Amino acid sequence: MKKITPHLWFDNNAKEAAEFYVSAFGRGSKILFVNTLHDTPSGDCDVVSFELCGQSFQAISAGPLFKFNPSISFILNFDPSEDKNAEENLNALWKQLSGEGSKILLEVKEYPFSKRYGWVQDKFGVSWQLILSKPEGEKRPFVVPTLLFVGPMCGKAEEATAFYRSIFKNSRDGSISRYGKDMEPNKEGTVSFCDFMLEGQWFAAMDSAKQHDFIFNEAISLEVFCEDQKEMDHYWKLLSAVPESEQCGWIKDKYGVSWQIVPNAMNDMMKNGTVEQIDSMTQVLMPMKKIDLAAMQSAFEHPQASTKTGMKRTAPDEKESKITKKHKSDKGTDELHQAIGAQEVNK
Helix, strand or coil, X not given: CCCXXXXXXXXXXXXXXXXXXXXXHCCCCEEEEEEEEEEECCEEEEEEEEEECCEEEEEEECCCCCCXXXXXXXXXXXXXXXXXXXXXXXXXXXXXXXXXXXXXXXXXXXXXXXXXXXXXECCCCCEEEEEECCCCCCCCCCEXXXXXXXXXXXXXXXXXXXXXXXXXXXXXXXXXXXXXXXXXXXXXXXEEEEEEEECCEEEEEEECCCCCCCCCCCCEEEEEEECCHHHHHHHHHHHCCCHHHCECCEEECCCCCEEEEEEXXXXXXXXXXXXXXXXXXXXXXXXXXXXXXHHHHHHHHCCCCCCCCEEEEECCCCCCCCCCCCCCCCHHHHHHHHHCCCCCCCC
């Protein structure tokens, strides 16, 4: 799992989406594990960990609280210097991602900055930018998470990337392109594209002054995996800027980007724990704002005698058997809503 991992919030189809992406992307993509919560007030809830061409992702099915939008997308770099079939492979993946139920944001074709480029929001709502990249310069990874600063945050891309670089180790800036004159409504000098490194991982950012009906929301957050409580405290203090959004490890920074500050141990617990251990840990975790690692580990190591939720860990090819534990109230739904500090549904 990478230090900073994108986390995708689905309504009820995280597992279906992960399976689709793994099949479409190929090239060593795989589902790492699936945890399934059964008989919750919202129905079954899948938690999925998967990789796409070396990029780690986390996903959850947790109800229709948030809608995906293009404020965070993923650039896919097809490099002809490394793959003689780069353009052919770009077209093939575009066909998969732009199928029924998708929305084309920019048609795939030649642009001044690339011989082949397109931007699509797939049938699940996640946005992808496919580009035939130029081979000159430093190599970039195939998948690059990308932030789009719009509305009141337009013009903040350069400031935000400098802020993030000041917080994370092994960080530096990369390339940058700016809007010029006569590129209204974008202001001259603002960022048309830049990329930057955090913890040895590449990210990108752009400003856009055009009219958009979206802003950053919790549908896509950035999960920061920490070694210990001290490291979690460090990132929490520097990144959290919206107190009412602090819940269950989630925070929101001053630009509106959502982060999750979590311990490395939590992923191991979710992957390897027993049903009882995971349930016990989850019940202790839900009321927390900043995660208390010691309390979470204690709950995991000394599971409660009874829990409200049935959870089963499955490997990608393992046949699931349903765990039936009856809920006595809708308290779990209320806690789930509280857990991500939901004020309203961002559409």
